[in-house]
Amino acid sequence: MPTLARCVSRARVDIMGWFTKKMKQEHKIMLQHELAAGIVQPEYHRATPECLEPQRWSMIDSMTAEVEVLEFIATLVTTIKPQLVVETGSFLGVSTEWIARGLERNGPSADGKDGRVISCEYDPEVYAKAKQRIDGSPLSRWIELRNESSLDMQVDGTIDLLFSDSDMPVREAEVKRFLPQINPNGIILMHDASSHLKVVREAALKLEAEGLISVVLLPTPRGLVIAQPRAGRQ
Ligand SMILES: C[S@@+](CC[C@H](N)C(=O)[O-])C[C@H]1O[C@@H](n2cnc3c(N)ncnc32)[C@H](O)[C@@H]1O
Numbered sequence: 001m002p003t004l005a006r007c008v009s010r011a012r013v014d015i016m017g018w019f020t021k022k023m024k025q026e027h028k029i030m031l032q033h034e035l036a037a038g039i040v041q042p043e044y045h046r047a048t049p050e051c052l053e054p055q056r057w058s059m060i061d062s063m064t065a066e067v068e069v070l071e072f073i074a075t076l077v078t079t080i081k082p083q084l085v086v087e088t089g090s091f092l093g094v095s096t097e098w099i100a101r102g103l104e105r106n107g108p109s110a111d112g113k114d115g116r117v118i119s120c121e122y123d124p125e126v127y128a129k130a131k132q133r134i135d136g137s138p139l140s141r142w143i144e145l146r147n148e149s150s151l152d153m154q155v156d157g158t159i160d161l162l163f164s165d166s167d168m169p170v171r172e173a174e175v176k177r178f179l180p181q182i183n184p185n186g187i188i189l190m191h192d193a194s195s196h197l198k199v200v201r202e203a204a205l206k207l208e209a210e211g212l213i214s215v216v217l218l219p220t221p222r223g224l225v226i227a228q229p230r231a232g233r234q
Contacts, residue, residue, distance in 0.1 A: 024123070026063065026091070026123055026126050027123075027125060027126070029061050029062055029063045029091075030063075030091075030092065030125075030126060030129060032061050032062075033060065033061045033063070033064070033092055036060060036061060038060065039060075040058040040059065040060055040067055041058065041059060041060075042054075042055040042056075042057070042058060042059075043055060043056075043057040043058060043059045043066055043221045043222075044059060044062050045062075045194070045196070045221040045222050046196065048194050048195050048196045048219075048221075048223075049195060050194070050195060050217070050219035050223075051194065051219045051220060051221050051223075054221035057220065057221050060094060063091045063092075064091060064092065064094045064095065065094075065095050065165065065191055065222070066220060066221055066222060068220070069191065069220055069222075069224055070094065070095055070098040071098070072224075073095060073098055073099060073102070073163065073189065074098045074099065074101050074102040075102070076102070076161070076187065076189075077099055077101075077102025077103060077105075077106065077115075077161065078102045078105050078106060080160065080161065080186075080187060081106045081109075081115070082103075082115055082160030082161040082186070083109060083113065083115045083116075083158075083160055084115070084116060084118070084155075084157055084158060084159050084160055084161075085099050085103070085115065085116070085117040085118070085159075085160065085161040085162075085163065086117070086118050086119075086153075086155055086159050086161070086162050086163070086178060087099065087117060087118070087119035087120070087162075087163040087165060088119075088120055088150035088153075088162075088163070088164050088165060088166040088174050089119075089120075089121065089150070089164075089165040089166035089167070090119040090120065090121035090126075090127070090130045090145055091121065091126060091130065091165075092126070092129055092130050092133060093119065093130040093131075093133050093134045093137075093143070093145065095163065095165065096117055096119040096130075096134065096143055096145070097134070097137060097139050097143070099117045099119075099142075099161075099163070100117055100137075100139035100140075100142035100143050101139060103115040103116065103117065103142040104139060104142060114141070114142060115142065116142055116143070116144060117142060117143055117144070118144045118146065118153075118155055119143065119144070119145055119146070120145075120146045120147075120148050120149065120150055120153045120166075121145065121146075121147060122147070122148060122149040122150075122166075124147055127145065127147040130145055131145055131147075150164075150166050150170065150174040150177075151170060151173060151174060151177065155178070155181065157181070158181060158182075158183045158186075159178055159181050159182045159183065159186060160182075160183045160185075160186045160187075161186060161187050161188075161189070162175070162178055162182060162186070162187075162188045162189065163189045163191070164188065164189065164190045164191065164200075165189075165191040165192070168192055168197065168199040168200050169199055171190055171192075171199070171200050171203050172203035172206065172207065175188060175190065175203070175207060175213070176207070176212070179212060179213070179229060182229050184228075184229055184231065184232030184233050184234070185228075185233075185234075186228070186229070187226060187227070187228060188213060188225070188226075188227040188228065188229070189224060189225065189226055189227075190203070190204050190224070190225035190227065191222060191223075191224055192222050192223060193217060193222075193223035193224060193225040194220075194221065194222050194223030195223070196223075197222065197223060200223070200225070201217065201223060201225070204217075204225040204227060207227075208227075211230055212229070212230060212231075213227040213228060213229055213230060214227060214228050214230055215227040
């Protein structure tokens with residue numbers, strides 16, 4: 001069991017590390033997440049024309065989706081009852097757990113199968129932390145974590161819900177990659193689609209202009225696209 005003194009000294013070493021060597025953003029925020037110990041704070045993202053008061057939203061850290069967005073995703077899961085959810089960009093698996101919470105509440109389908117979420121994280125260090133967290137979670141039976149890139153990940157079956165939350169520049173490619181497997185009645189969520197962050201918003205609008213998906217831009221601090229494939233719609 002680590003003593004408080006050991007934790008404080010470890011935190012000091014970690015904080016000093018931020019100054020002494022250039023740390024990958026994900027690793028820095030991973031440490032901030034540990035130090036915050038689940039305490040929520042006001043959203044850090046600056047105001048945009050579509051979301052004027054971001055401080056009214058909450059966050060655990062700047063990588064993990066806004067708390068309200070996590071709640072929205074869990075509610076979406078209980079609303080549409082997906083059997084297969086795919087998430088790109090697990091980070092520490094917080095959003096993965098919220099998805100799993102919805103799947104747990106849904107219970108099994110008529111054929112006795114539980115819904116499941118497959119989530120990928122390509123950074124091995126971040127993946128190891130996420131895996132440790134999820135392995136110790138009562139929700140682990142609904143979750144499959146993979147240490148791979150969204151651009152390589154192979155998933156069998158029909159995807160009922162895709163949560164795209166990886167590196168912003170690859171979102172267009174990953175949505176295109178999974179699109180043929182997405183249930184025509186399914187939902188695609190693309191996070192970080194604010195007018196400030198731009199890249200994901202532009203990718204979503206481009207996919208819409210190409211006739212591939214229909215999009216709604218939700219005015220959240222970091223922006224959230226809710227979309228549906230155009231092909232096969234009844
Ligand atoms: C915004 S964070 C994800 C946050 C998480 N979904 C949540 O809300 O709790 C993005 C994560 O995606 C990972 N990542 C970036 N590009 C990726 C890719 N192509 N495939 C898989 N993971 C990726 C990063 O290492 C980072 O941990």
